Amino acid sequence: MLKEQVELNRGLAQMLKGGVIMDVTTPEQARIAEEAGACAVMALERIPADIRAAGGVSRMSDPKMIKGIQEAVSIPVMAKCRIGHFAEAQILEAIEIDYIDESEVLSPADDVYHINKRDFKVPFVCGARDLGEALRRINEGASMIRTKGEPGTGDIVQAVRHMRKMNSEIVKVASLREDELFEAAKQLQVPYELVEYVHKNKKLPVVNFAAGGVATPADAALMMQLGAEGVFVGSGIFKSGDPAKRAAAIVQAVTNYTDAKLIAELSEDLGEAMVGINENEIQLIMEERGQ
Amino acid sequence: MRIGILAVQGAFWEHKKVLESLGAECVELRQKKDMKDLDGLVLPGGESTVQGKLLRDLDMFEELKKLIKGGLPTLSTCAGLILLAKEISNDQNVYFGTLPVKVKRNAYGRQLGSFSKREYVQGIGDFEMKFIRAPYIEDAGEAEVLAKVDDKIVAVRYENQIGLAFHPELGGDDRIHRRFLSMVS
Numbered sequence: 001m002l003k004e005q006v007e008l009n010r011g012l013a014q015m016l017k018g019g020v021i022m023d024v025t026t027p028e029q030a031r032i033a034e035e036a037g038a039c040a041v042m043a044l045e046r047i048p049a050d051i052r053a054a055g056g057v058s059r060m061s062d063p064k065m066i067k068g069i070q071e072a073v074s075i076p077v078m079a080k081c082r083i084g085h086f087a088e089a090q091i092l093e094a095i096e097i098d099y100i101d102e103s104e105v106l107s108p109a110d111d112v113y114h115i116n117k118r119d120f121k122v123p124f125v126c127g128a129r130d131l132g133e134a135l136r137r138i139n140e141g142a143s144m145i146r147t148k149g150e151p152g153t154g155d156i157v158q159a160v161r162h163m164r165k166m167n168s169e170i171v172k173v174a175s176l177r178e179d180e181l182f183e184a185a186k187q188l189q190v191p192y193e194l195v196e197y198v199h200k201n202k203k204l205p206v207v208n209f210a211a212g213g214v215a216t217p218a219d220a221a222l223m224m225q226l227g228a229e230g231v232f233v234g235s236g237i238f239k240s241g242d243p244a245k246r247a248a249a250i251v252q253a254v255t256n257y258t259d260a261k262l263i264a265e266l267s268e269d270l271g272e273a274m275v276g277i278n279e280n281e282i283q284l285i286m287e288e289r290g291q
Numbered sequence: 292m293r294i295g296i297l298a299v300q301g302a303f304w305e306h307k308k309v310l311e312s313l314g315a316e317c318v319e320l321r322q323k324k325d326m327k328d329l330d331g332l333v334l335p336g337g338e339s340t341v342q343g344k345l346l347r348d349l350d351m352f353e354e355l356k357k358l359i360k361g362g363l364p365t366l367s368t369c370a371g372l373i374l375l376a377k378e379i380s381n382d383q384n385v386y387f388g389t390l391p392v393k394v395k396r397n398a399y400g401r402q403l404g405s406f407s408k409r410e411y412v413q414g415i416g417d418f419e420m421k422f423i424r425a426p427y428i429e430d431a432g433e434a435e436v437l438a439k440v441d442d443k444i445v446a447v448r449y450e451n452q453i454g455l456a457f458h459p460e461l462g463g464d465d466r467i468h469r470r471f472l473s474m475v476s
Contacts, residue, residue: 007407007421008406008423009405015370015423016338017300017304018337019301019338019341037340037348039338040338075341076424093403097401098402121403122402248348252345254300259321262322
């Protein structure tokens with residue numbers, strides 16, 4: 001991938017900042033999401049909560065279904081492929097998806113290798129639980145990072161854990177002496193140049209969003225205050241009582257994430273939130289996929 | 292100099308960083324109460340549908356429109372250009388409508404159509420332009436054309452407003468921001 005393409009792909013993620021990316025399964029839901037103020041949509045056949053409930057192998061969505069969503073909206077459309085499944089990624093690139101999510105929500109296709117994302121012109125977003133995972137994905141060519149959280153649970157605890165860990169590790173790298181960066185690179189299992197970037201800039205070289213378990217405007221505000229640059233909402237919207245209203249409220253909460261009075265108003269009468277599952281109640285831990 | 296940067300969604304931080312490095316004081320506009328004592332305004336890139344909706348939901352729209360119409364120097368990039376345009380050829384929405392041009396949204400297609408190109412900008416010189424799911428201007432009307440790429444208009448100026456289809460905040464070249472600040476002072 002050319003340097004110029006890397007900048008354009010990272011640049012698209014920069015344009016999404018301060019926004020909410022919503023999971024949708026139909027053109028109708030995509031339109032509701034766009035009207036509610038989504039800055040992009042993630043097209044998939046089943047939202048994570050249903051993937052969890054259905055069990056079995058979960059794969060890339062039907063290209064026809066993705067195309068239907070591309071035609072329904074004018075905002076960027078993302079779609080997921082399985083970890084390591086570069087043929088699925090090639091298909092998504094062929095239908096001109098705007099962003100590919102190499103996602104632990106689907107069943108991994110490779111238990112060793114991630115996709116060599118440098119081979120692609122289209123940008124990738126990947127999940128990460130800590131700085132090492134994030135920099136490894138960026139080294140493979142990811143143009144955007146999100147926390148893994150624990151998808152499809154409506155439980156924010158893992159996303160909080162991942163965001164806090166990432167940020168405390170960034171602060172730590174920034175505070176090291178220059179001659180200590182080589183050891184940090186060894187421990188993080190990443191190239192020295194990426195560690196050096198974090199040391200100098202006190203941030204990742206790409207945009208970092210929160211994902212996995214966001215269900216309320218307060219959840220979104222929490223993640224933004226913890227340093228997320230935007231939010232993915234998966235099951236939280238279309239598994240709730242009033243999707244359009246909840247979606248619009250989360251969008252406003254992300255913009256004004258420190259204004260508690262406004263978020264209080266936004267949180268009124270949203271109907272029922274998605275039914276959550278606690279981390280100790282689930283059998284399938286998606287966050288452990290792909291390290 | 293106090294520059295307001297619309298910060299409801301998009302790449303506002305990048306503009307802020309460039310302007311602050313040039314010595315301007317920047318305020319992030321997230322609510323109506325933030326729009327006080329501004330000497331200039333930046334409408335950044337992002338998604339115009341989201342920004343347009345939030346401007347209304349947060350009751351910022353009328354106030355900002357009044358400021359722009361009143362002559363507040365305004366720099367708009369990408370989605371910001373769409374917010375200013377009087378007409379959008381492939382979208383029924385019109386937002387501020389203060390810039391007398393017709394734009395086409397997502398005119399270069401999806402992300403695979405995004406590109407960079409070095410071209411001449413009136414009064415600036417050759418400039419590295421990044422187009423990310425960008426619009427272009429189909430008809431510049433009474434606005435002065437500042438730049439074209441492959442025969443398509445990508446930069447205009449009309450009175451107090453500069454409209455750019457590309458992203459000067461991303462390339463590390465601050466000449467356009469300098470020019471904007473000279474309009475402000």
